[in-house]
Amino acid sequence: xxxxxxxxxxxxxxxxxxxxxxxxxxxxxxxxxxxxxxxxxxxxxxxxxxxxxxxxxxxxxxxxxxxxxxxxxxxxxxxxxxxxxxxxxxxxxxxxxxxxxxxxxxxxxxxxxxxxxxxxxxxxxxxxxxxxxxxxxxxxxxxxxxxxxxxxxxxxxxxxxxxxxxxxxxxxxxxxxxxxxxxxxxxxxxxxxxxxxxxxxxxxxxxxxxxxxxxxxxxxxxxxxxxxxxxxxxxxxxxxxxxx
Amino acid sequence: xxxxxxxxxxxxxxxxxxxxxxxxxxxxxxxxxxxxxxxxxxxxxxxxxxxxxxxxxxxxxxxxxxxxxxxxxxxxxxxxxxxxxxxxxxxxxxxxxxxxxxxxxxxxxxxxxxxxxxxxxxxxxxxxxxxxxxxxxxxxxxxxxxxxxxxxxxxxxxxxxxxxxxxxxxxxxxxxxxxxxxxxxxxxxxxxxxxxxxxxxxxxxxxxxxxxxxxxxxxxxxxxxxxxxxxxxxxxx
Numbered sequence: 001x002x003x004x005x006x007x008x009x010x011x012x013x014x015x016x017x018x019x020x021x022x023x024x025x026x027x028x029x030x031x032x033x034x035x036x037x038x039x040x041x042x043x044x045x046x047x048x049x050x051x052x053x054x055x056x057x058x059x060x061x062x063x064x065x066x067x068x069x070x071x072x073x074x075x076x077x078x079x080x081x082x083x084x085x086x087x088x089x090x091x092x093x094x095x096x097x098x099x100x101x102x103x104x105x106x107x108x109x110x111x112x113x114x115x116x117x118x119x120x121x122x123x124x125x126x127x128x129x130x131x132x133x134x135x136x137x138x139x140x141x142x143x144x145x146x147x148x149x150x151x152x153x154x155x156x157x158x159x160x161x162x163x164x165x166x167x168x169x170x171x172x173x174x175x176x177x178x179x180x181x182x183x184x185x186x187x188x189x190x191x192x193x194x195x196x197x198x199x200x201x202x203x204x205x206x207x208x209x210x211x212x213x214x215x216x217x218x219x220x221x222x223x224x225x226x227x228x229x230x231x232x233x234x235x236x237x238x239x240x241x242x243x244x
Numbered sequence: 245x246x247x248x249x250x251x252x253x254x255x256x257x258x259x260x261x262x263x264x265x266x267x268x269x270x271x272x273x274x275x276x277x278x279x280x281x282x283x284x285x286x287x288x289x290x291x292x293x294x295x296x297x298x299x300x301x302x303x304x305x306x307x308x309x310x311x312x313x314x315x316x317x318x319x320x321x322x323x324x325x326x327x328x329x330x331x332x333x334x335x336x337x338x339x340x341x342x343x344x345x346x347x348x349x350x351x352x353x354x355x356x357x358x359x360x361x362x363x364x365x366x367x368x369x370x371x372x373x374x375x376x377x378x379x380x381x382x383x384x385x386x387x388x389x390x391x392x393x394x395x396x397x398x399x400x401x402x403x404x405x406x407x408x409x410x411x412x413x414x415x416x417x418x419x420x421x422x423x424x425x426x427x428x429x430x431x432x433x434x435x436x437x438x439x440x441x442x443x444x445x446x447x448x449x450x451x452x453x454x455x456x457x458x459x460x461x462x463x464x465x466x467x468x469x470x471x472x473x474x475x476x477x478x479x480x481x
Contacts, residue, residue, distance in 0.1 A: 009395035011357060012321065015350030023347040031335045097329025101390070103297055104331075105348040106320040244299065 020107045024115030031092065032123060038088045039123050046081045046131035050138055053077075057142065066143040071204030074135055074152070075196055078159065081131070082124050083185055086167040089120050090175040099175075103243060113168060113239040117232070121164035128156060146209020154221060155202035162195040162228040169235035172242050195231075198224035247306075248273040248398060248428035249294065254303035256289050256452075263289040265452035266303070271445060273308075273397075276429040278439035278460075280472055281449035287432040290449070291402050294430060295325045307398055321349065324396035328406035330387035334376035338367055338386045341375060342393055349394035361389035365419060381412030388419050399423075401431035405438060413438075436472055440465060450475045 032038055053073055060066070093099040093116075102112055132152075139145070167188060174183040189196075202220035205213045247270040256264040264286040271277055279287045292298040294305055296316045305312040310319045325331075332341045339358055346354035362368045365385040375383060384404070391399060401420075405413055420429075420442070433439040440446070440460065448456040448471060455475050456463075463471070 009322075009397075011352060011395045012350045013352055015348060019350075020348050023344055027333065027336065027340075027344050030340065031333055035335050092333070092335075096334060097327065097331045098333055100297060100325075100327075100329065101331030101345065102348070104295060104320060104323065104325055105345065106317045106350075107348055108317075 015106060017108065017111055020105075020111050021115050024102070024112060025118050028089075028115065028119035029122065032119070038085050039126055041088070042081050042085045042123065042127045043130055045084050046077055046127055047134065049077045049080060050131065050134055054138055060142075066139065067145060067207045068204060070139045070143075070145075071152070071202075071207055072200050073139075074132070074203055075159070075200045077131065077135065078124075078128065078156070078163070079189070079192070079196065081127055082120075082160075082163045082167060083188060085123055085127070086120060086171040086188070087181050087184055089116065089123070089168070090171040094175050099243070109240040109243050110236045112243065113172075113236055116172075117165045117168040117235075120168055121160060124160050124164055128160065132156065145207045146213065148206050148209040148213050148217075151206040151213075151217070152203045155199040155206070155224060158202075158221060158224045158228060159195060159199035162224065162231060163192060165228065165232035165235055166192055166195075169239065169242065172239070191231075195224055195227045198227065247271055248275065248308060249277075249430070250304075250306040251290075251294075252304050252306075254290070254293060254305060255301050256286070256293060256298060257301045262452050264293070264300075264449075267449070267452075267454050268303075269447060269454070269457045271428055271430070273428055274426055275444045276424070276442050277431070277445040277447055278443035279430065279432045279447045279449060280434075280436065280439060281455075281475060285449040285475075286452040287449055288402055289452075291325075291400050291430065291432050294398075295323055295400050296320055297325075321394060322397045323400065324391035324394065324398070325400045325402070326384075326388055326391045326404050327402035328404070330375070330383045331390060332375045332383065332386055335374060337372050337374055338362060338378070338389075339371040341386065342389055345390050345393045351393060357393060358389075361392060362386075364422070365389045366415070379412075380407050381409060381415065384408060384412065384416065385419070388416070392423060396427065398428045398430070401429065401433075403432060403434070405433065405435055417442075436469065440468065448472065448475050 170187045170191065171184055174180040174187065177183045198220045202217055202224065205217040205220060249271040252268050254264055254267045255262060267290060279290065281287050289298060293300050296312055296319060307319045307322060312319050342358040342361060343354050346357055351357045359368065362371050365388055367382060367385055375386060404416060408416060431439060431442065443460045446458065446460050447454065456471055
């Protein structure tokens with residue numbers, strides 16, 4: 001054993017929070033890009049949901065009303081796909097007792113939350129980058145979106161941040177429960193309901209365009225952004241209590 | 245000099261049941277404490293509180309003068325835990341796993357420290373292999389390296405022999421012997437022979453309470469075996 005500075009070995013210095021965050025994030029990204037099991041299963045699932053939507057709507061007559069439901073369908077796709085990923089993301093931490101290894105390290109529990117939420121956001125964004133253009137192609141064959149349609153990217157980013165943040169917190173809570181898959185869905189959907197409502201509204205406004213866009217887009221985004229800030233801050237603060 | 249570990253009136257309750265009940269002891273630096281007791285005696289709960297993984301309901305734990313309840317992050321800098329759970333990510337290599345922990349602990353030269361530890365546990369040649377491909381014994385050796393990455397002054401061992409074959413047990417004993425100097429160890433074990441061979445101090449728990457605590461030499465092995473058999477018969481808390 002080497003000399004010590006208080007409790008800390010001379011081999012170590014005070015760990016930096018930023019380095020710890022980067023280290024935990026890199027760990028998640030490296031493990032996932034090596035196995036690809038989470039992103040691939042989320043991607044396949046998203047594709048299948050789009051196929052099911054296609055079959056479900058195949059006998060409907062093309063028209064403008066498609067644009068009014070398409071925002072909701074896009075968010076159904078995002079929510080169900082993210083649920084699949086969130087369930088898997090924390091399973092990796094409980095395997096082999098890895099979470100305990102992290103909890104033994106001298107780091108703020110909030111850093112574990114932020115790193116895990118960031119990696120979940122990256123994985124969700126990757127799936128969205130593939131799934132949303134597919135969805136766009138599929139729905140544009142039924143009805144042409146308005147010129148403001150591309151602005152659906154804004155609620156998509158806002159919603160994905162909220163889903164990753166709140167979902168990380170809830171998946172930590174449910175990881176140790178029996179029937180955790182169902183338990184996560186039961187907690188997740190009601191908790192994100194206000195965010196979901198805001199994002200569906202903003203997405204629909206962007207796709208429909210015109211007066212609808214002018215009336216509701218920014219208001220819906222403000223609601224979603226406010227919800228994100230409050231819930232992510234609350235999750236960060238409460239994470240220490242949750243993991244303990 | 246402060247004792248390395250001081251435990252005072254430590255209690256942990258789950259609902260109305262006391263898993264650990266008013267446990268007190270003090271260990272000098274460099275001591276090796278073996279904790280014995282039947283299943284459900286509170287051994288692992290005690291170890292989890294020493295590791296800051298569980299919060300005591302009552303009582304205090306002090307590591308070299310630092311109160312675990314008040315400054316858990318500072319205390320964690322000096323703790324290493326080896327358990328039957330390796331705490332290693334199966335899809336990362338041995339080197340990547342150790343680098344992860346080295347960076348979390350703020351090790352000054354993580355790459356050098358990791359190579360040094362992998363060499364010490366005889367797995368330098370497998371450092372780029374994923375942990376998933378390792379045998380139980382090899383995984384446990386990487387787990388020992390993980391627990392020592394921060395050069396801890398207190399090493400906690402929770403049933404470390406669980407699932408190891410005799411060869412892996414021998415390697416484990418050699419590794420512990422090689423890092424024992426100046427460190428304080430607390431080991432929870434069901435293996436009376438192993439526990440007594442390593443110990444300088446012995447703690448026997450039953451129903452969450454201390455049945456016996458003292459230096460190993462205070463009692464002959466036969467007297468201790470009798471005490472242990474009686475304790476096992478006392479059942480769980």
